[in-house]
Amino acid sequence: MESIIVIIVAIALFFIIASIFLSFVPLGLWFTAYFSGVRIGIGTLIGMRFRRVQPIRIVNPLIKATKAGLALNIDKLEAHYLAGGDVNSVIDALIAAQRAEINLEFERAAAIDLAGREVLQAVQVSVNPKVIETPKIAAVAKDGIEVMVKARVTVRANIERLVGGSGEETIIARVGEGIVTTVGSASSHKEVLENPDLISRTVLKKGLDAGTAYEILSIDIADIDIGRNIGAQLQTDQAEADKRIAQAKAEERRAMAVAKEQEMIAAVQEMRAKVVEAEAEVPKAMAAALREGKLGVLDYYNMKNVLADTNMREAIAGATKEDDGEKDYTTKK
Numbered sequence: 001m002e003s004i005i006v007i008i009v010a011i012a013l014f015f016i017i018a019s020i021f022l023s024f025v026p027l028g029l030w031f032t033a034y035f036s037g038v039r040i041g042i043g044t045l046i047g048m049r050f051r052r053v054q055p056i057r058i059v060n061p062l063i064k065a066t067k068a069g070l071a072l073n074i075d076k077l078e079a080h081y082l083a084g085g086d087v088n089s090v091i092d093a094l095i096a097a098q099r100a101e102i103n104l105e106f107e108r109a110a111a112i113d114l115a116g117r118e119v120l121q122a123v124q125v126s127v128n129p130k131v132i133e134t135p136k137i138a139a140v141a142k143d144g145i146e147v148m149v150k151a152r153v154t155v156r157a158n159i160e161r162l163v164g165g166s167g168e169e170t171i172i173a174r175v176g177e178g179i180v181t182t183v184g185s186a187s188s189h190k191e192v193l194e195n196p197d198l199i200s201r202t203v204l205k206k207g208l209d210a211g212t213a214y215e216i217l218s219i220d221i222a223d224i225d226i227g228r229n230i231g232a233q234l235q236t237d238q239a240e241a242d243k244r245i246a247q248a249k250a251e252e253r254r255a256m257a258v259a260k261e262q263e264m265i266a267a268v269q270e271m272r273a274k275v276v277e278a279e280a281e282v283p284k285a286m287a288a289a290l291r292e293g294k295l296g297v298l299d300y301y302n303m304k305n306v307l308a309d310t311n312m313r314e315a316i317a318g319a320t321k322e323d324d325g326e327k328d329y330t331t332k333k
Contacts, residue, residue, distance in 0.1 A: 029045065030042050032063070033059050033063060038059070038063050038066050040059065044074070053081055057081055057087060058074060060088070061077065061091040062074055064095070068094075089113060089120050090106070090110055093109050093120040100127045102123065102126060108159070111163050115162070117162055117163075122159065123157070126156055126157040126159055129155060131154050131155075132152070132153040132168055132171060133152050134153065134172050137180065139179055139184055141189040141192060142184070144229055144230050144231015145227070145229055146226070146227030146228045146229070146230050147183050147226065148226070149179050149199065150222045150223040150224075151219055151220065152220045152222050153175055153216060153219050154220070155217065156215045158213055161213050166211060166213065167212070168214075171212055171214060174206075174208040175208060175219060178208060182199045183199070189226065196224055197221070204218075
């Protein structure tokens with residue numbers, strides 16, 4: 001009975017040790033690589049474990065590359081993996097480039113991948129060009145009519161400029177700038193409507209793909225619409241602004257006139273005050289003349305009679321004017 005227990009324990013220990021060994025030493029992966037024509041040492045696979053590299057992420061892409069006829073160094077694949085790259089995507093891109101007869105080295109493909117671009121997608125776009133559709137771009141011709149243009153830009157990825165080259169946003173912005181310039185230089189919006197290919201030719205001549213990751217193959221005008229009459233609207237706004245300026249200046253002149261009128265009223269009141277002040281000196285002067293004997297009593301009474309006659313005549317003249325006004329009023333009525 002004890003011998004059976006010992007045998008069972010021994011078998012269990014064997015399986016435990018074997019599972020630990022196989023989990024650390026990928027013998028299955030080594031056999032797969034060997035029978036796939038990839039010569040890789042078991043020590044190399046164990047070294048990957050110590051370097052915290054998953055061997056399957058290196059061996060499977062290497063098998064794929066070997067079957068495709070690519071001669072790659074496993075150390076470069078491991079270095080790219082440790083740098084944070086996608087080894088499988090790089091191998092797929094190299095195979096696609098080889099089939100399409102595109103000259104793409106592993107170092108450039110790895111650099112494109114590490115730069116954050118999809119290297120496989122870039123190769124696919126290089127083989128099969130893609131179409132970038134711009135939003136509606138508003139431009140104004142010389143006659144003041146707004147033209148809305150929508151374009152389709154056919155581009156092909158430029159492998160040599162994928163690292164450091166600008167993307168689709170730059171292409172769209174440059175095409176939009178070219179459309180605005182072309183429409184703005186047209187003498188009339190009818191000229192743009194009659195010859196939409198004028199925009200394509202003019203924009204293509206500008207070399208808009210310089211410094212970008214793409215090569216522009218063609219620019220096709222998809223849609224042209226007529227927008228607002230910007231020129232008339234600007235003229236209307238300018239006329240409204242001129243009217244407001246004129247109104248402000250007129251209000252300023254009116255305020256100045258009112259201020260001048262108030263100044264004149266104040267000046268009249270000041271002069272009246274001076275007259276009243278002067279009249280107040282007359283009785284004093286007459287009293288002084290009486291005391292000094294320069295004016296007699298009879299002369300004083302004669303002057304009083306003259307003043308009374310004058311007041312009476314003024315009262316009669318005022319009554320006559322009122323009677324004339326009533327007669328005129330009655331006649332009109």
